[in-house]
Amino acid sequence: MARLRTSALAASVVALALASGCPQSSEDAGPPAGRAPAGSQPNQTGGDSTTANVEIEVINEEDLQQILDQNQGKVVLLDFWGTWCAPCLELLPHTIELQQRYGDRGLVVIPIAIDVEDTKPELEDVLLDNGYSGTAYLSEYGISEQSITSFEIATGALPYLRIHSPDGTVAAELYSDRQPLEPADIEAAVEAALP
Amino acid sequence: MLRMWQSVCAALLVAMVPLASCARAEEEAKGLKVGDKAAEWKDIIGIDDKKHSLADYKEAKVIVLAFICNHCPVAVAYEDRLVTLQKDYKEKGVQVIAVNVNNLPADRLDQMKIRAKEKGFNFPYLYDSTQKIAHDYGAKVTPHIFVLDKERKIAYMGAIDDNQQVDKVSKQYLRDALDALLAGKKPQVAETKAFGCSIKYE
Numbered sequence: 001m002a003r004l005r006t007s008a009l010a011a012s013v014v015a016l017a018l019a020s021g022c023p024q025s026s027e028d029a030g031p032p033a034g035r036a037p038a039g040s041q042p043n044q045t046g047g048d049s050t051t052a053n054v055e056i057e058v059i060n061e062e063d064l065q066q067i068l069d070q071n072q073g074k075v076v077l078l079d080f081w082g083t084w085c086a087p088c089l090e091l092l093p094h095t096i097e098l099q100q101r102y103g104d105r106g107l108v109v110i111p112i113a114i115d116v117e118d119t120k121p122e123l124e125d126v127l128l129d130n131g132y133s134g135t136a137y138l139s140e141y142g143i144s145e146q147s148i149t150s151f152e153i154a155t156g157a158l159p160y161l162r163i164h165s166p167d168g169t170v171a172a173e174l175y176s177d178r179q180p181l182e183p184a185d186i187e188a189a190v191e192a193a194l195p
Numbered sequence: 196m197l198r199m200w201q202s203v204c205a206a207l208l209v210a211m212v213p214l215a216s217c218a219r220a221e222e223e224a225k226g227l228k229v230g231d232k233a234a235e236w237k238d239i240i241g242i243d244d245k246k247h248s249l250a251d252y253k254e255a256k257v258i259v260l261a262f263i264c265n266h267c268p269v270a271v272a273y274e275d276r277l278v279t280l281q282k283d284y285k286e287k288g289v290q291v292i293a294v295n296v297n298n299l300p301a302d303r304l305d306q307m308k309i310r311a312k313e314k315g316f317n318f319p320y321l322y323d324s325t326q327k328i329a330h331d332y333g334a335k336v337t338p339h340i341f342v343l344d345k346e347r348k349i350a351y352m353g354a355i356d357d358n359q360q361v362d363k364v365s366k367q368y369l370r371d372a373l374d375a376l377l378a379g380k381k382p383q384v385a386e387t388k389a390f391g392c393s394i395k396y397e
Contacts, residue, residue, distance in 0.1 A: 084267075084268040084269065084392075085392065087393075116359070116360060142358060142359065142360055142363060143269060143272075143358070143359035143360070143390070144357055144358040144359060144360075144363065144390070145354055145357040145358070145366070145387060145388055145390060146357065146358075147390070148388050148390045149388055153390075155335060155336075155393065156335060156336050156388045156389050156390040156391070157335060157336045157390070157391060157392060157393035158392075158393075175393075176393050177396075178396050
């Protein structure tokens with residue numbers, strides 16, 4: 001009985017450690033989800049694209065406000081991530097997938113990388129591998145205080161996601177607190193924010 | 196109270212219920228603010244295999260308590276900066292004390308010893324697997340700094356500087372705070388936003 005308890009304990013600890021483990025190289029970024037089917041391009045208003053492609057635009061907080069303004073009427077999920085943040089890389093495919101499942105209910109998923117500019121090609125690869133297509137963003141401030149304050153990343157830590165309601169106001173902020181942030185938490189918050 | 200919760204948590208863990216559901220009432224504390232008396236710590240094991248307490252460092256004019264860890268790229272990017280800072284400020288009576296509270300395999304004591312040797316850590320590097328010191332201070336990320344003045348009050352807390360990339364740093368928050376304290380003044384900027392990887396609280 002004691003042995004079972006110890007190994008169950010050990011297995012749980014290992015599982016938890018792996019789940020909440022911090023950055024590894026981006027090669028460890030979870031199973032590639034393959035190219036996204038046409039239609040998962042939040043920044044295009046319609047039409048089909050037969051080529052999956054990702055383009056990273058460098059932005060600051062004013063640019064982000066413009067993006068939010070352009071998406072008024074939609075529920076916008078901002079996913080702040082980085083190649084250095086392993087929990088972010090684990091969440092990424094799940095977040096991107098929400099676009100496919102809730103896009104027709106008005107959800108727009110926007111990944112914003114807090115990372116150094118040199119990683120732009122890597123960012124694009126990771127997004128593509130995780131089923132993203134279209135424009136994604138990179139903070140112009142790098143991994144810095146400026147990124148944290150300008151984009152209002154409340155905890156100073158990633159992962160950090162923010163949901164904006166159709167009127168532009170903040171519906172929810174999502175981050176790991178005592179326990180790691182799970183895909184189910186994000187989905188629940190998205191559901192709650194959708195009309 | 197704590198013990199009861201620990202056995203409840205252990206029982207739930209065996210039943211494969213996520214540890215997440217064990218919210219402990221004690222964790223309401225948000226940590227320290229600037230001006231608060233520093234939280235005492237006692238008998239935390241260091242990479243020298245000795246036990247370390249805050250009281251051991253009463254000779255230090257200023258203490259820089261640095262929450263770091265092995266695996267986080269942001270913390271790693273700051274290792275050299277901490278070593279240089281300790282070198283620059285040692286004669287002036289500043290003591291850097293690094294502490295890791297993550298229990299991930301990559302962060303544990305044996306790995307901490309290896310990293311400290313590789314990087315030439317010139318300060319104690321402590322391992323608190325109970326995570327109590329991190330709870331007490333309210334550390335959120337690695338790296339996260341708490342500066343203790345002569346009276347052992349929190350004089351500065353937050354980031355070391357403003358950019359992970361050394362060549363892009365424009366504000367030396369920690370050095371400025373230390374310079375002020377050593378000159379008998381209060382830091383002009385007493386609190387900044389620490390950024391990095393979240394501490395892996397259990």
